[in-house]
Amino acid sequence: MARGRGQVEAEADMELNLAPIMNMVMILIPLLLVMVQFDKKGIIAVESTSSAASAASSDEQEQEQAPRLLVTISDDGFRIADQRNLPAFAQYMVPVAGCTGAGAAPEDGAAQANPTVCLRQDAAEDASLVDKLDYAALYNRLVEIRMHPEWFALFNQRENSVISFIPDSEVPFEVIVRAMDVSRYILAPAGTEPELPTAGSGPTSYQLAGGASPSEDDLLRARFLRREDVVEGESPFIGLFPSPVLLSMRSGG
Amino acid sequence: MSEDKKAPALSYEERVALMNAKSKKGRRGSRGDEGPSLNINSMMDMMVIILCFLLMSVGSDPLNVKQNDDLRLANSTTEVNPEDSLTITISRQYVLVGDRRVLTLNDGRIDQQDLASSESALIPELQSATEDVLAQREALGAQVGREYAKIATIICDNRTPYNVLARVMRSAAAGGVESFRFAVIRRTQGDVGGSSES
Numbered sequence: 001m002a003r004g005r006g007q008v009e010a011e012a013d014m015e016l017n018l019a020p021i022m023n024m025v026m027i028l029i030p031l032l033l034v035m036v037q038f039d040k041k042g043i044i045a046v047e048s049t050s051s052a053a054s055a056a057s058s059d060e061q062e063q064e065q066a067p068r069l070l071v072t073i074s075d076d077g078f079r080i081a082d083q084r085n086l087p088a089f090a091q092y093m094v095p096v097a098g099c100t101g102a103g104a105a106p107e108d109g110a111a112q113a114n115p116t117v118c119l120r121q122d123a124a125e126d127a128s129l130v131d132k133l134d135y136a137a138l139y140n141r142l143v144e145i146r147m148h149p150e151w152f153a154l155f156n157q158r159e160n161s162v163i164s165f166i167p168d169s170e171v172p173f174e175v176i177v178r179a180m181d182v183s184r185y186i187l188a189p190a191g192t193e194p195e196l197p198t199a200g201s202g203p204t205s206y207q208l209a210g211g212a213s214p215s216e217d218d219l220l221r222a223r224f225l226r227r228e229d230v231v232e233g234e235s236p237f238i239g240l241f242p243s244p245v246l247l248s249m250r251s252g253g
Numbered sequence: 254m255s256e257d258k259k260a261p262a263l264s265y266e267e268r269v270a271l272m273n274a275k276s277k278k279g280r281r282g283s284r285g286d287e288g289p290s291l292n293i294n295s296m297m298d299m300m301v302i303i304l305c306f307l308l309m310s311v312g313s314d315p316l317n318v319k320q321n322d323d324l325r326l327a328n329s330t331t332e333v334n335p336e337d338s339l340t341i342t343i344s345r346q347y348v349l350v351g352d353r354r355v356l357t358l359n360d361g362r363i364d365q366q367d368l369a370s371s372e373s374a375l376i377p378e379l380q381s382a383t384e385d386v387l388a389q390r391e392a393l394g395a396q397v398g399r400e401y402a403k404i405a406t407i408i409c410d411n412r413t414p415y416n417v418l419a420r421v422m423r424s425a426a427a428g429g430v431e432s433f434r435f436a437v438i439r440r441t442q443g444d445v446g447g448s449s450e451s
Contacts (some may be wrong), residue, residue: 018297025297028304028307029303031305032308032311033307036310036428037310038437039326039439041314041316041326042317042434042439043331043334043434043437044329044434045333045433045434046434124300169414169416169419170416171415172411172413172415173411173415173435177327177435177437181329181330183329184330222441223442224330224443228329235332246422246433248374248416248419
């Protein structure tokens, strides 16, 4: 049957009314634009105090031991110590060059008078603590420890890659995050392409400014040292001390 | 009347096109020569694409953090992506467990009266709220046949002093949390432009 003229005209005139959909979309888009966050979020996993303590006690039974690093963060700098008090570690508790009292070996590892890494020389007096602390020098000292020939293979094991932080009670969270950042991976200083580290590699290739007084700029410009043969699910970067533990002073609570 | 007087037979499509032309002409005439109408189909396509993109961006973020003057996250070079877990938010003004406000802070500091005792690091309100939320998650997990790990992601303002953070962590641990994560804004190592401002 042929269609009537009226029916054809009605079909031709029938258009979808998009106005309500348009209205809804125009309301939804600004709403979602406000809600959406363009910053890329990440997380830092930390061990709890109790689990770190149990791991430490079980490790005590091992024969061959690597140091268990302990970094105290205070308003005059970083103090690095070994929770196992290995005699060979004493050399790494000596303050870095440029610090007050540099060259003096600490009498007791548990109570160092001077910080191992003191505040930045170029920091303004009224700068906040996060800008005063010398993260580049901390990184250099940690690389020295990591590249110690006798401990290198041990530090590659996950249970030995732990680094504990004890921040003072007033240290802001941002400082803790930065300290964890510099202790996570080995860096390739800007403009260099060092080989992957081995037990025989010296620390100099991986240290900022070749081990001399590094600046904050050296740290910011350095890139993570990357390995090519990456197993799926593993990080392509070479760990320095990638397992942070947060401890707190007993008195500070 | 007779079939001969009719115009030559047109196909259905031709008739539709003819009607369209006539109807448009008629409408223009009736409205007083407004000109061609706006074709919003392309704009609709664009809007729908933007809408889908925004919906995906909002829905795929397990950490729904809205930064403001009271809550600024620290920057970090971490490579680890956030996962779904219990969140504990520490801003300058309050502490939240999930979406529940459990503690009011005084410019980022805990009032002594909120502690279990002057010697204690535990915050009873926070501990019980953590226990409640973990129990809820466990019950939910049992219903859907999924086991929720007792992990808490701490969304912490970057100025928070460590004594506050430590007390919150200790109270949450007393409430059953076994492992902690810190939420941060990711930046690329070597990207000098994205340094420590936040």
